[in-house]
Amino acid sequence: MKRILGICICLLLLASNAFAADATIENKKVTYSFKANYPLVNLEDQQAATEINRFIAKKIQAYRKVSNNHNYLEGIVDYEVKYEDKDYLSIVFTYWWYYQNAAHGMYNTSGIVFDKNSGKLVNLKHFVPELNVKNLIKKVNSGELVIRNSRNEEIQLSEPWKIDRVSHSYYIDEDKTVYLIYQPYELASYADGNTYIKITQDEAHKLKD
DSSP: OHHHHHHHHHHHHHHHHHHHHHOOOOOOOOOOEEEEOOOOOOOSSHHHHHHHHHHHHHHHHHHHHHHHHHTOSEEEEEEEEEEEOSSEEEEEEEEEEEOTTOSSOEEEEEEEEEETTTOOBOOGGGTOTTOOHHHHHHHHHHTSSOEEOTTSOEEOOOTTOOOOSOOOOEEEOTTOOEEEEEOTTTSSOGGGOSEEEEEOHHHHHHTTO
16 A cells, blocks of 8 residues: 555656646736826915925825725826916826726826915815706706717717716816816716816806706
8 A cells, every 4th residue: 555655646746747847937027106297386375385285295195005005007197287377276187097907097087176375175166056966967968068078079978877976076267167077987988088067157157047
């Protein structure tokens, strides 16, 4: 019995050596990276500037934390100043991330409006006080408000997508027109990218009706 057991062990060793000889082992190392391009705001009111820069720094750190926690292959943050006057600073941040073996990357766009006199965020209600999800759906369905994709093309809301919230991610222009930002896949396909609902001040007043 011992001899048979010894023979079996020898055969197993020979078999394992045979498999090892045929095996090709390649070391793989994935490097995760995070890059951020963001503004440093300077104002006459240093306290307001400090408040804005503190908020931006926290936002960048939050993006970095998300990137680290999910082990994305790459995370990239960039920004665009959409509008600025003596009272307001409107900035849009976009965060791209990439999974290993993913068909494509993904991104999230965040619109923020600052009060330059206080350094605080300006709530959407400041520009469209009567806006709620009910009248937003009503105005879109009636065609009074339209949805546009990232190429500024008008698109129709269709199944399975629907409006189920008022996006508080937004930016403004010189007329204080509000552009609500929705993320890819939220109101349309990935090919449409971010989608936007534009609300002029005239349309904002009509929301009371």
